[in-house]
Ligand SMILES: Nc1nc2c(ncn2[C@@H]2O[C@H](COP(=O)(O)OP(=O)(O)O)[C@@H](O)[C@H]2O)c(=O)[nH]1
């Protein structure tokens with residue numbers, strides 16, 4: 001008879017193989033992180049802790065590409081891949097697209113097959129569309145990103161959304177890139193109203209559509225010109241065509257510039273620690289509610305935003321979560 005643990009991977013072996021960039025190992029790791037069985041959670045925590053110690057000296061740029069369905073996020077991602085591959089960079093893509101369970105991931109796969117070598121070891125694509133319920137999936141996107149960051153120079157997360165999305169990409173990515181659909185005023189309204197988290201790069205795709213694309217570009221430039229004055233990073237608004245390949249080099253250059261902007265200010269690691277803290281906080285809130293989390297904070301005598309101080313560099317998010325959870329349960333049992 002097979003028991004659960006027979007089917008689970010060895011965490012040390014898995015961490016080594018993922019760090020070496022072996023694609024089947026990465027696929028196994030992402031499945032493990034999605035596995036809710038308690039035995040699997042333990043192995044996943046161990047795996048993440050071991051992986052943290054193996055982080056490679058990659059460029060390690062986590063890029064979030066977001067925007068409404070059909071704006072061309074997948075097309076844009078596949079147009080960027082050859083540029084990165086030509087520079088010798090390894091690229092991982094995580095497509096989280098609950099709105100189009102099959103077409104999103106399938107389309108990306110098809111396009112990539114056309115443009116890059118089928119068995120290019122330097123590209124890894126995983127679609128989370130249609131797997132389990134959305135809330136469950138979104139919870140594990142951060143640990144999945146950590147796995148991808150350990151081995152790829154560039155990791156792209158593609159999500160649908162304009163700020164209220166289940167998966168808040170801006171709370172995960174080094175660089176957030178918003179793709180607007182020509183002729184749709186929604187994104188501009190969201191920007192103006194402050195509903196949408198301010199992206200680092202704004203892209204109007206489908207410039208081959210002509211007038212509609214030019215109008216959207218001008219509207220967004222007008223809407224953001226005021227918004228960002230005084231900001232240190234000035235948000236570029238770019239016009240591209242994913243299908244014709246125009247403007248893609250410029251987009252790749254702006255993505256690089258933003259990464260360098262963060263890196264020269266030593267902002268990448270602290271931001272990621274903050275994202276990890278927020279991920280843990282969100283999970284604790286799901287389990288214990290806001291009241292429980294407030295109690296935990298009182299007990300730890302730390303301000304809401306100070307929770308990130310509890311999270312050391314390179315710690316496994318699952319282990320951190322479990323240790324905070326244990327403290328909370330202890331406090332409750334004592335009261
Ligand atoms: N005309 C034109 N169509 C595009 C362009 N980029 C994407 N599309 C089309 O827009 C549709 C949606 O693209 P997709 O990449 O799946 O969008 P996503 O839902 O944001 O990932 C597809 O039919 C694409 O062929 C572009 O630059 N120009």
Ligand SMILES: [Mg+2]
Pocket residue numbers: 073074075097104105158
């Ligand atoms: Mg898509």
